[in-house]
């Protein structure tokens with residue numbers, strides 16, 4: 001398949017990994033930001049193939065994992081109101097809130113619908129004018145343009161029964177927070193190609209300069225990932241700290257300017273609570289005042305609350321790369337994909353789910369059996 005097979009060329013991958021091993025004079029610590037990249041690295045065995053020259057830390061770039069319990073609690077409460085149909089991406093249904101998930105809410109009578117896009121949620125609003133349709137809007141810079149578009153279309157079509165419960169997150173403040181940690185170990189980043197497709201990578205130059213880290217933009221196929229790691233190692237060995245684009249088939253320095261303008265017109269950066277990581281300064285997006293009528297928190301007068309995650313779950317340490325999932329005492333015991341304690345075990349992009357799937361010998365569960373079919 002074009003754009004896939006050429007990036008899964010096994011002999012080329014073997015050769016590239018061997019070149020990385022020859023080039024490295026020591027073991028370097030590299031963090032991949034995106035959960036999709038984490039799954040790729042484990043699925044293709046790149047982490048193990050380079051284990052003696054690269055320590056890979058897994059970053060917080062899984063939007064399902066970092067959505068706060070408070071946002072889930074608010075979505076649950078809305079879904080239980082008789083006038084509301086709560087819509088969101090299917091991945092979000094099993095993410096635990098402080099007491100219930102949206103799947104739990106549906107089991108006790110809440111109205112929750114999985115949709116493929118916020119525009120499907122808008123279509124639901126048009127089809128059900130007597131109900132209030134709320135879309136739980138999660139995701140990084142990749143999904144924010146489509147939720148911004150849905151809001152603008154709702155305004156243009158005068159759809160009054162549509163609103164967003166926003167929990168969008170921004171990747172760059174998270175990278176900055178990780179680099180500022182006194183015990184930070186990250187020496188280079190693999191930046192998420194799909195995020196940079198939207199937002200570009202020019203703003204990373206300042207991060208590289210201030211923190212002396214190379215940032216290499218790359219994709220998700222094995223050759224993309226290995227090429228990104230090779231570029232990081234080359235820079236580290238040469239003591240260079242630059243942004244490098246290794247995903248040129250999708251990413252331009254300035255990103256997708258039109259999508260960026262959509263986002264800027266509808267949203268503004270705000271401080272945001274990330275699950276397990278606390279409040280991230282400027283780490284989220286909220287609707288601008290002029291779009292407040294589409295803000296579910298405003299429309300339904302939702303207050304803020306302090307929520308706590310399950311204290312057995314060490315998702316904060318996993319998402320910031322301080323521990324690997326198997327170091328969590330609950331991993332594979334109380335916490336499995338069928339009975340997750342935390343979001344990183346629920347999400348298709350979660351690091352805990354990745355380790356459970358690719359690095360743990362376990363009997364094939366029902367969920368795994370389903371996933372096997374789409375490998």
Ligand code: SF4
Nearest residue numbers: 313314328335342352
């Ligand atoms: S294994 Fe489960 S309990 Fe442990 S950090 Fe991951 S999601 Fe949380």
